[in-house]
Amino acid sequence: NAGVMQNPRHLVRRRGQEARLRCSPMKGHSHVYWYRQLPEEGLKFMVYLQKENIIDESGMPKERFSAEFPKEGPSILRIQQVVRGDSAAYFCASSSTGADSEQYFGPGTRLTVT
Amino acid sequence: EDQVTQSPEALRLQEGESSSLNCSYTVSGLRGLFWYRQDPGKGPEFLFTLYSAGEEKEKERLKATLTKKESFLHITAPKPEDSATYLCAVQNTSGTYKYIFGTGTRLKVLA
Numbered sequence: 001n002a003g004v005m006q007n008p009r010h011l012v013r014r015r016g017q018e019a020r021l022r023c024s025p026m027k028g029h030s031h032v033y034w035y036r037q038l039p040e041e042g043l044k045f046m047v048y049l050q051k052e053n054i055i056d057e058s059g060m061p062k063e064r065f066s067a068e069f070p071k072e073g074p075s076i077l078r079i080q081q082v083v084r085g086d087s088a089a090y091f092c093a094s095s096s097t098g099a100d101s102e103q104y105f106g107p108g109t110r111l112t113v114t
Numbered sequence: 115e116d117q118v119t120q121s122p123e124a125l126r127l128q129e130g131e132s133s134s135l136n137c138s139y140t141v142s143g144l145r146g147l148f149w150y151r152q153d154p155g156k157g158p159e160f161l162f163t164l165y166s167a168g169e170e171k172e173k174e175r176l177k178a179t180l181t182k183k184e185s186f187l188h189i190t191a192p193k194p195e196d197s198a199t200y201l202c203a204v205q206n207t208s209g210t211y212k213y214i215f216g217t218g219t220r221l222k223v224l225a
Contacts, residue, residue, distance in 0.1 A: 056210035105157035
């Protein structure tokens with residue numbers, strides 16, 4: 001049973017470019033969460049999605065960041081006009097339900113903004 | 115505001131030297147407390163879920179316990195392969211199911 005998949009694993013963007021991070025949840029999971037891990041900091045929640053719906057985006061910066069989880073295909077975290085401060089590891093997690101179920105994490109995408 | 119504090123930040127143990135990692139939490143209502151292991155360059159790997167005070171879970175050399183204010187991850191007779199960062203997270207009963215993570219304990223077990 002394949003785990004959570006993320007791609008690309010490493011992404012380099014110049015300031016002002018767009019970054020697109022993809023996440024395919026575990027088979028049978030319909031809940032997706034995105035977290036960001038800055039160097040020497042803990043994982044910070046960004047957004048929680050179910051198929052075609054954003055449930056909680058309280059951790060997402062108001063500008064330049066967006067997320068989607070379409071009916072078909074992976075969840076996408078999109079960062080427009082990247083800045084150096086966006087350099088971080090971005091992790092996706094999935095769960096089978098929201099409550100009373102563990103979140104399983106992917107390997108992460110390491111974004112470097114030059 | 116919900117908060118998780120882990121201590122110590124870093125810990126070096128000799129192989130076979132048992133110890134405990136601490137996770138103190140403040141949460142409006144606890145739905146669950148979760149322990150993960152993270153190796154460098156990888157995503158967090160799920161270890162345990164604890165739901166209520168007094169609960170304990172075990173897996174190989176690891177044992178997690180929970181009180182109303184904190185959780186401990188006990189490591190018995192650790193081996194070098196137990197070296198990793200151990201993360202604690204809480205999920206509250208209100209709102210959605212996001213996790214609030216501590217900053218982790220970096221464990222190094224020396225052979």
